[in-house]
Amino acid sequence: xxxxxxxxxxxxxxxxxxxxxxxxxxxxxxxxxxxxxxxxxxxxxxxxxxxxxxxxxxxxxxxxxxxxxxxxxxxxxxxxxxxxxxxxxxxxxxxxxxxxxxxxxxxxxxxxxxxxxxxxxxxxxxxxxxxxxxxxxxxxxxxxxxxxxxxxxxxxxxxxxxxxxxxxxxxxxxxxxxxxxx
Amino acid sequence: xxxxxxxxxxxxxxxxxxxxxxxxxxxxxxxxxxxxxxxxxxxxxxxxxxxxxxxxxxxxxxxxxxxxxxxxxxxxxxxxxxxxxxxxxxxxxxxxxxxxxxxxxxxxxxxxxxxxxxxxxxxxxxxxxxxxxxxxxxxxxxxxxxxxxxxxxxxxxxxxxxxxxxxxxxxxxxxxxxxxxx
Numbered sequence: 019x020x021x022x023x024x025x026x027x028x029x030x031x032x033x034x035x036x037x038x039x040x041x042x043x044x045x046x047x048x049x050x051x052x053x054x055x056x057x058x059x060x061x062x063x064x065x066x067x068x069x070x071x072x073x074x075x076x077x078x079x080x081x082x083x084x085x086x087x088x089x090x091x092x093x094x095x096x097x098x099x100x101x102x103x104x105x106x107x108x109x110x111x112x113x114x115x116x117x118x119x120x121x122x123x124x125x126x127x128x129x130x131x132x133x134x135x136x137x138x139x140x141x142x143x144x145x146x147x148x149x150x151x152x153x154x155x156x157x158x159x160x161x162x163x164x165x166x167x168x169x170x171x172x173x174x175x176x177x178x179x180x181x182x183x184x185x186x187x188x189x190x191x192x193x194x195x196x197x198x199x200x
Numbered sequence: 201x202x203x204x205x206x207x208x209x210x211x212x213x214x215x216x217x218x219x220x221x222x223x224x225x226x227x228x229x230x231x232x233x234x235x236x237x238x239x240x241x242x243x244x245x246x247x248x249x250x251x252x253x254x255x256x257x258x259x260x261x262x263x264x265x266x267x268x269x270x271x272x273x274x275x276x277x278x279x280x281x282x283x284x285x286x287x288x289x290x291x292x293x294x295x296x297x298x299x300x301x302x303x304x305x306x307x308x309x310x311x312x313x314x315x316x317x318x319x320x321x322x323x324x325x326x327x328x329x330x331x332x333x334x335x336x337x338x339x340x341x342x343x344x345x346x347x348x349x350x351x352x353x354x355x356x357x358x359x360x361x362x363x364x365x366x367x368x369x370x371x372x373x374x375x376x377x378x379x380x381x382x
Contacts, residue, residue, distance in 0.1 A: 019341060022264050031212055031220065036237045038213065038220060043264060051339050055218045056265045057239075082204050082225060083238045084313030125357065127364040130312065131266030138364055157233050159201060171375065175307065182309040182320055182368040189371035190356070 020046040027056070059136035062129065063106040064093040064184060066191035067118060067143040073164040074188075075146070076179070077113050080159065089173050090184040092162070093138075102126075102139035110143060112153045114162045119145030124194045129183060140187045142194065167192070202228040209238070241318040244311065245288040246275040246366060248373035249300060249325040255346040256370075257328070258361070259295050262341065271355050272366040274344070275320075284308075284321035292325060294335045296344045301327030306376045311365060322369045324376065349374065 023044040031038040040053035067075040074091075081088045092113040096105040103121060110116055124140035154160060165173070170188060173179035179188070207224040214220075222235035249257040256273075263270045274295040278287040285303060292298055306322035336342060347355070352370060355361035361370070 019260065019262055019269060019343065021262055021267060021269075031222075031237070033235075035235065040213075041264075045339065046341070049338060053215075053217065054264060055213070078201065080201055080203055081310070081313035082223075082236060083315050083317050084310045084319075085203060086310060086313050087201060087203075088310065088313055126359065126362075127356075127367055128263070128266045128268060128270065128362050129364055131263035131268050131270055131363055133265050135265050137266075156231060157227065159228070161201065174309075174372070174375075177308065180308075180310050181313055182311055183364045185309055185372065186364040186368035189375075190367065193353070193356075193371075 022046070022051075025050065055133065057134045059129065059134050060098070061096045061102065061136045062093060062138045062183075063096055063102050063109060064091045064138055064140050064187035065106050065110045065143055066091055066124070066140065066187060067110055067114075067116060067146060069146050069164055073166050074170055075110070075114055075116065075162060076165050076170065076173075078161045078163070081181070086180065087178075088181050089165075089179040090181045091187055093184070093187075096139070103141065106139070106141040106143070111149065113158075113160050115148050115150045115152055116143075116146045117149045118143035119147070122194075124187070124191050127183075127186060127190075138183055138187065140190055142191050204228070204233075207232065210235075237315065239316045241311065241316050242280070243278045243284065243318045244275060244320045244365075245278055245284050245291055246273045246320055246322050246369035247288050247292045247325055248273055248306065248322065248369060249292055249296075249298060249328060251328050251346055255348050256352055257292070257296055257298065257344060258347050258352065258355075260343045260345070263363070268362065269360075270363050271347075271361040272363045273369055275366070275369075278321070285323065288321070288323040288325070293331065295340075295342050297330050297332045297334055298325075298328045299331045300325035301329070304376075306369070306373050309365075309368060309372075320365055320369065322372055324373050
């Protein structure tokens, strides 16, 4: 199974928020597909942060495109030149005010590899200390709380923890815990 | 925590493949954000189909945006006017040639609610029968195989089953199985 080749790539929208291209692609069997739209995104990080009782830090915010209030893990976009781990520490601090003494990489996944270029990097954080209050961007309004693992399962099943990428990161972190990999 | 209001929405790209708008949004605190980009997508379905031994049908295809060969669950876009269950049956049949006698809804999640409007609907399928061969779109080149649950876990951890949305659907299906909800 061979990769497709990019014959050309034309930027339709390009600013600090988004880069969308319309590509002309050559398939292995010789067919040409056009336009194939690609969203060029920076990588993201998700943080599975547990307190000493095993409860998980979750954040709640309004998500405009789906018009939904979503409970998620802390996380966000990795800045240019920033390592995934540094971004994970920064996002946890900005969204919750917490720092952690122990950081463990759980792995990475593609966000949506048919349409988007980027990956999600997952970290577990432990040894939490509240250092500061939140430091949010102007468009951000984020509440945070600690929730037990059982409560997060329940929120997933009741469509409150409803962001698929975060559901994946939550379960991958649980699996890493079960496997003793962390 | 109140929703944002849409003051205006301007379609930048709109065809059979994609609809991207640049919105002007009023936040609850009175701030106005513009542009806020929204990808208007149809809902998707994922199928967790198990044979009588508990092995899971997985598909393997090249995903252009991430330039990666990805193992995933069967699934795809719900057509206009089609129910999620009908789409799940159609996608399983098209991608693998299999039909199932038992279908169970596992739930739904938002694909990426900050940027995209759509949800992913998850179904478990059992009582599999191979009815036909694959029926693929011209741009599709899909291999399928049965993999044990342990093998899928391994493929997730080794970044082969690497599509975050499908990772979420796999774990949600396992959780439903463990809970005896299916």
